[in-house]
Amino acid sequence: MQAKILKTENLQAWLDKLASYGEVYAPVKGKDTSSFERVNAGVMPDFSIRTDVPPKGLIFRQAEKILAYTVGEDGLEIKRAGEEISNRIIFGIRPCDSRAFDILDAALLNPYASEYSYSVMRERTVLITLACNEPGQTCFCTTVDGSPAGKVGNVWIIDLGDRYYVEALSPSGEQVVMLGEGLFMDATEDDKLLVQHKERELFKAVSRFPAPTVGDLNRIFDDEDFWKRLADKCLSCGMCTFLCPTCHCYEIKDEGNPKSGDRYRIWDSCMFSNFTLAAGGHNPRVEHWKRLRQRMMHKFSYFIENSGVIGCVGCGRCIRSCPVAFDVREFLRDAALVCTATVGSIDGLLDRDRTA
Amino acid sequence: MxxxxxxxxxxxxxxxxxxxxxxxxxxxxxxxxxxxxxxxxxxxxxxxxxxxxxxxxxxxxxxxxxxxxxxxxxxxxxxxxxxxxxxxxxxxxxxxxxxxxxxxxxxxxxxxxxxxxxxxxxxxxxxxxxxxxxxxxxxxxxxxxxxxxxxxxxxxxxxxxxxxxxxxxxxxxxxxxxPTPRVPEDADAAWWRKFWMKEFERCTRCYACREACPACYCRDSCSAQSHREKWTGTKQGPEEALMFHALRAMHVAGRCIECGACERACPMSIPLTLLHSQVGKAVEKLFSFRVGERADAPPPLQTFKREELERDAS
Structure with missing residues (x-):
C-alpha cells in the first residue's frame, strides 16, 4: 500500500472510523498519572505525552484468567478462558512501546511454550505507532537498538506539523488505514524525502552511550562488589518491573475450592524475594543485590543470548518513576567502563563511589 | 554552594x-x-x-x-x-x-x-x-x-x-x-470507602510503598505475599489493593511517623499519607502515644494495658 497523508484536522475523523474495527485505546492524561485508556465520548487522547504506564497491560494483562474448573456429578470440567476478547487498536503508541511487543512475542510466543491468551490478544490487536517527535530526558532507545522514529507495529505515522504521514506495515495495518478511506491522500515524493530527513534527525536527538556487551556482562557476573554497590540504594520494590514495557515474568495462581475455581496468570517480579522461593525454603536470590543483578543480566545478557534482541527498549520509565532515582543508564555506563578498563585498573574503578 | x-x-x-x-x-x-x-x-x-x-x-x-x-x-x-x-x-x-x-x-x-x-x-x-x-x-x-x-x-x-x-x-x-485540606471535614466511612476504591484502582501492587517505608521491615516475609495464607487475592482490583493497604496501615499503626515516603514512592501517585494519618489519629487518641518521641517506649500495639479496653477511637 502506498504511503498516505492525513491532514491534522482529519485525525479525529479517522479515530472515529477506527471504532468500527474494535475498541480504540490511546494515551490519556489522568489526574495524577497518564496511561492508555479506551477513547470514546468524553475521553480525549493526548498525543503529546509519553505515558507513565506503558500499554503492555492491554495485551499482557496483569491478572489473566486462563481457565475455570468445576467438579460436578459428571466429573471435572475445565473451561478455557480468554475467547471473548474483542478486536482492539492501540493508537499513538510510541516506537519503544510498540517494539516492546516484539520482545514480549519472543518470550511468550516461542514455539516451546506459547502463551495462549497472550497470543489471542496479540492477534486481535493492531498497533498504530506514532513516531516520537519529542523524546524525553530519560529516553535512551537509540542505545538499545531502537529509534524515536522506529518503524514498528502495524501502522506507522509521523506528525509533520499540519499533516500526518501514514504507512501501513502489515495486512491488518492496511485494513485499518482503509477504514479511513477518503480521509487520506497519497504521499508525494517530497513528503517521503521530508520523512526520511526527520527519521535521521530524530535518531540523532536521543543521545547514545557505550553499553556493555553480553560477554562484558558475563565477565562481571561474579564481581560481587560491583553489584552490591549498584544495589546500595535499590529498595527491591517491583515498580520497575511493573512499569517496564518488556518485563514479562509471571506466575500461576489458583483461586477457589475443591468444587470450583479459577486459574490466573499474574505478573510476578524478579525483584520480589519469593520470586525464586522454592519448595523446602531454598531461595537462590535472598539478597536484594542478586535480584537486581538478575534483572540487569536478563535484559542485557540472557535475553540477547536466548532471543537475539536486547530485553530493554530504552523508554526510561524505570528511571523516571524509581522512588530512589536508580538510573539504568548509569549501570550500563559503569558496566561498560569496568569491562573496558585494563585488569589493573578495575579495582580503581570499583572504588569509585556511585552517586547516581 | x-x-x-x-x-x-x-x-x-x-x-x-x-x-x-x-x-x-x-x-x-x-x-x-x-x-x-x-x-x-x-x-x-x-x-x-x-x-x-x-x-x-x-x-x-x-x-x-x-x-x-x-x-x-x-x-x-x-x-x-x-x-x-x-x-x-x-x-x-x-x-x-x-x-x-x-x-x-x-x-x-x-x-x-x-x-x-x-x-x-x-x-x-x-x-x-x-x-x-x-x-x-x-x-x-x-x-x-x-x-x-x-x-x-x-x-x-x-x-x-x-x-x-x-x-x-x-x-x-x-x-x-x-495547608489546604485534601479531604472534606465531614468525611465519613462511606466517603472514605468511595475515595479509596477510586484511588486504589490505579494500584499495581508493586509494593514500592512498603519497600520505601522504614516501619515496614518485614521485607521478604510480608504477609501480603505469603504463599501459605492468602490474605490478599490474586485478582487485580481496588478491593484487593484496599486489603493490602489496610493490612499495611494496621501493621504500621503506632509505628508510622507519617513521613510520607510511601506516597512519594508510589509510581501511581496514590495519596497514601491520608490513610496513615487517619490511623495515626486513632492511635494517638486511643493510646495517648506519639510515634517517634521516645526510643525507650515500645509501640502501643505491641503492649497490652487493661485500661485500653475501655477507650473508644471514634
Missing part, C-alpha cells in the same frame, strides 16, 4: 577519615535536578558528592537495618522519628549510629510539583531560591512559592529535640503556613 552543604560534606569526610563510621548515608544529585538520590559514601571523595536541598525527599532510615557496621546517617529532623521508632523496636543499636540532623526548610512534594509544572522530566535546573522553587521548562522560567509545593507535613513542622542527634547542622528555620 550553600554553606549548609559545605558543613555537611566536611562532617561526612571527617567521620570517614577518622574511621568513626564505615559509611555515610546521605543524598546526592540524580539525573533530575528536581529529585535527589540516596548516596552511600564509603570514602572521602564520595563525601564531596553529598547535597542537601528541598529535593531530598527520601527517608534514608529505611536503609539502616541493612547494615551491621557503624554508619552515619543524615536525617531531616522530622524523619528522625523513624530512627527512634526502629530503636524502640530493637531493630537498631544506637551505638552503631552517628545521627546527623540537618536543618530543613521544607521538602518539595513531587506530586504537587508535577501537578503545577507538568512532566518533572522537562524541568531543567530546578533549584531553591529563597522561599521559591525556580526552574526552567522549555525555556520558560517557572517560579513557585515553596509553601505551595512542599509536603503537607512541612507546613506543620515543629521544633525538635536536638539532644537526640550526634551532630546538628544548620539552625531550625521551618516554613509556617496553613
Amino acid at each position: 550553600e554553606k549548609l552543604e559545605v558543613k555537611l560534606r566536611e562532617k561526612a569526610a571527617e567521620l570517614l577519615e577518622k574511621g568513626e563510621v564505615s559509611m555515610v548515608i546521605g543524598w546526592g544529585e540524580s539525573w533530575s535536578p528536581a529529585k535527589a538520590t540516596p548516596v552511600f559514601a564509603r570514602g572521602k571523595d564520595a563525601a564531596s558528592k553529598l547535597v542537601f536541598n528541598s529535593f531530598c525527599f527520601n527517608n534514608l532510615a529505611v536503609y539502616l537495618p541493612r547494615f551491621a557496621e557503624r554508619v552515619a546517617i543524615f536525617t531531616k529532623p522530622c524523619e528522625a522519628g523513624s530512627i527512634v521508632s526502629l530503636l524502640a523496636e530493637g531493630k537498631l543499636s544506637r551505638d552503631n549510629l552517628h545521627i546527623i540532623g540537618v536543618a530543613c526548610r521544607g521538602v518539595v512534594d513531587p506530586i504537587k510539583l508535577k501537578t503545577r509544572t507538568g512532566n518533572l522530566e522537562e524541568l531543567a535546573g530546578a533549584r531553591v531560591e529563597g522561599d521559591f522553587i525556580a526552574a526552567k521548562k522549555n525555556e520558560e522560567e517557572i517560579r513557585l512559592p515553596l509553601t505551595e509545593v512542599v509536603l503537607e507535613k512541612c507546613l506543620n513542622c515543629s521544633d525538635y529535640d536536638e539532644n537526640f542527634f550526634d551532630t546538628v547542622i544548620g539552625k531550625a528555620n521551618h516554613l509556617q503556613a496553613t
Whole structure:
C-alpha cells in the first residue's frame, strides 16, 4: 500500500472510523498519572505525552484468567478462558512501546511454550505507532537498538506539523488505514524525502552511550562488589518491573475450592524475594543485590543470548518513576567502563563511589 | 554552594577519615535536578558528592537495618522519628549510629510539583531560591512559592529535640503556613470507602510503598505475599489493593511517623499519607502515644494495658 497523508484536522475523523474495527485505546492524561485508556465520548487522547504506564497491560494483562474448573456429578470440567476478547487498536503508541511487543512475542510466543491468551490478544490487536517527535530526558532507545522514529507495529505515522504521514506495515495495518478511506491522500515524493530527513534527525536527538556487551556482562557476573554497590540504594520494590514495557515474568495462581475455581496468570517480579522461593525454603536470590543483578543480566545478557534482541527498549520509565532515582543508564555506563578498563585498573574503578 | 552543604560534606569526610563510621548515608544529585538520590559514601571523595536541598525527599532510615557496621546517617529532623521508632523496636543499636540532623526548610512534594509544572522530566535546573522553587521548562522560567509545593507535613513542622542527634547542622528555620485540606471535614466511612476504591484502582501492587517505608521491615516475609495464607487475592482490583493497604496501615499503626515516603514512592501517585494519618489519629487518641518521641517506649500495639479496653477511637 502506498504511503498516505492525513491532514491534522482529519485525525479525529479517522479515530472515529477506527471504532468500527474494535475498541480504540490511546494515551490519556489522568489526574495524577497518564496511561492508555479506551477513547470514546468524553475521553480525549493526548498525543503529546509519553505515558507513565506503558500499554503492555492491554495485551499482557496483569491478572489473566486462563481457565475455570468445576467438579460436578459428571466429573471435572475445565473451561478455557480468554475467547471473548474483542478486536482492539492501540493508537499513538510510541516506537519503544510498540517494539516492546516484539520482545514480549519472543518470550511468550516461542514455539516451546506459547502463551495462549497472550497470543489471542496479540492477534486481535493492531498497533498504530506514532513516531516520537519529542523524546524525553530519560529516553535512551537509540542505545538499545531502537529509534524515536522506529518503524514498528502495524501502522506507522509521523506528525509533520499540519499533516500526518501514514504507512501501513502489515495486512491488518492496511485494513485499518482503509477504514479511513477518503480521509487520506497519497504521499508525494517530497513528503517521503521530508520523512526520511526527520527519521535521521530524530535518531540523532536521543543521545547514545557505550553499553556493555553480553560477554562484558558475563565477565562481571561474579564481581560481587560491583553489584552490591549498584544495589546500595535499590529498595527491591517491583515498580520497575511493573512499569517496564518488556518485563514479562509471571506466575500461576489458583483461586477457589475443591468444587470450583479459577486459574490466573499474574505478573510476578524478579525483584520480589519469593520470586525464586522454592519448595523446602531454598531461595537462590535472598539478597536484594542478586535480584537486581538478575534483572540487569536478563535484559542485557540472557535475553540477547536466548532471543537475539536486547530485553530493554530504552523508554526510561524505570528511571523516571524509581522512588530512589536508580538510573539504568548509569549501570550500563559503569558496566561498560569496568569491562573496558585494563585488569589493573578495575579495582580503581570499583572504588569509585556511585552517586547516581 | 550553600554553606549548609559545605558543613555537611566536611562532617561526612571527617567521620570517614577518622574511621568513626564505615559509611555515610546521605543524598546526592540524580539525573533530575528536581529529585535527589540516596548516596552511600564509603570514602572521602564520595563525601564531596553529598547535597542537601528541598529535593531530598527520601527517608534514608529505611536503609539502616541493612547494615551491621557503624554508619552515619543524615536525617531531616522530622524523619528522625523513624530512627527512634526502629530503636524502640530493637531493630537498631544506637551505638552503631552517628545521627546527623540537618536543618530543613521544607521538602518539595513531587506530586504537587508535577501537578503545577507538568512532566518533572522537562524541568531543567530546578533549584531553591529563597522561599521559591525556580526552574526552567522549555525555556520558560517557572517560579513557585515553596509553601505551595512542599509536603503537607512541612507546613506543620515543629521544633525538635536536638539532644537526640550526634551532630546538628544548620539552625531550625521551618516554613509556617496553613495547608489546604485534601479531604472534606465531614468525611465519613462511606466517603472514605468511595475515595479509596477510586484511588486504589490505579494500584499495581508493586509494593514500592512498603519497600520505601522504614516501619515496614518485614521485607521478604510480608504477609501480603505469603504463599501459605492468602490474605490478599490474586485478582487485580481496588478491593484487593484496599486489603493490602489496610493490612499495611494496621501493621504500621503506632509505628508510622507519617513521613510520607510511601506516597512519594508510589509510581501511581496514590495519596497514601491520608490513610496513615487517619490511623495515626486513632492511635494517638486511643493510646495517648506519639510515634517517634521516645526510643525507650515500645509501640502501643505491641503492649497490652487493661485500661485500653475501655477507650473508644471514634
